[in-house]
Amino acid sequence: MSGDAGEGTTDSTDPEWEAVFWDIGGVILALDSVQGAHAEFVADLCERHGVDATVEEAVDTWRTAVGKYFRERDGTEFRSARDGYHRGVETVVGEEIPREEWQPRFDEIVRSSIDPVPGAVETIERLADRDLHVGVISDVDDAEGREILERFGVRECFDSITTSEAVGRTKPDPAMFEAALETAGVDPERSLMIGDRYEHDVKGAAEAGLHGVAFGADDGSAVSFRIDSPEEVLEIVDGDVPRSPDSGT
Template identity: 75%
Template sequence: MIGDEPSVETVETTEWEAVFWDIGGVILELESVQSAHAAFVEGIVEECDLEMTVEAAVDTWRTAVGDHFREREGTEFQSAREAYAKGVEALVGEPLPRERWEPAFEDAVRSSIEPVPGAVETIADLAERDLHVGVISDVDDAAGKEMLEAFGVREHFDSITTSEAVGRTKPDPAMFETALEKSGVDPQRSLMIGDRYDHDVKGADEMGMRGVAFGAEDGPAVSFRIESAEDVLEIVEDADPGA
């Protein structure tokens, strides 16, 4: 009835329609991933009694993993799972069945990965607003979702768009087109938070989205620059999408 007070607290609306997040370097602290991989490699060195230092083994692992991704053509998706298998093969000198190494790898990741400071709280805050909150990330689908689950934020996302699901990597337009189709939002009223200029910020800008640089280098596609995850809230609250 007219004059009745609302029974629940209303959430302040915003002119922005969506906030999309990359995962690595934006939600997921990359140094913690490197620590997880180093711990896993150290375990392989010990288990297989490899005649190399841990430092040399980590270098061998990272080179093999990096070579796997460099072999892809253009923005074609390359599975991280396959890259890690190549890393193990480079260490031990032969392919190993996944059941020999994958459980240890997953344990190392689960016990080591950490979120970027403030990211979890900011995502939870955005989820309470009249916004579409999404992910656009170059990750294996299951692994990306497991990371978000581990940080307790998966339930806050309205959509999750991964390279494995799309078959391409950023800055391929298909990544951003897929996310926008899922959300049904106006690209010009959408923010894309990323730590890489060409892949995240410029790729989003070319689709009409507004790029938010979080550690990414400068360039004409940068609409906003933030120093912490919480700074996103200031953009949502104070910045005009039409400006």
């Protein structure tokens, strides 16, 4: 983790932590399992509707349509992933397909295919046993985010769940972090935010006063700590890891 880049001693100025906030995608939810689930759904969609394309071509069409849907949003405004998937289905099939026809199969495949990031579930469970606020700050549809946490058996471990759908904005909009902090009633300077995207999760959190924990995120001055596995969050909370010497927070 990034703290090891320093002198190898704990920074005595680090606060006693009050809260640990988690992103979902890429931090709790393994993104490769999501991609696999979507590919399986698209293959099933092609078979059901007789789409004249290879699975690879159809998956590429799906991803392009969904990606375009999100790029069309205005700044940090929230856009429902479900609406994006609906557009993807329509683009792949070539005609409007009612949600009630495709969504149950989509949900079934996703539920059976997604996996957690190794170590994330165990770490969340251990944090929940401590005197800490454990929360989520994630750019997901509200119901989808809660279903993922329920699927992994950690929904009840979280004291708060802040989603982009509930706030109406996406990270790095400060409204996301402000809403989470207000709900938690904690000091941002005594709060950690674990994320896999530098600009959205780490820098966005730092600009709101939290300490960014980079898990696969790019390097930058906003990184207070860098981890290679979720379990290392426990070491940060215990004060066993020095802050990154390059941190601007």
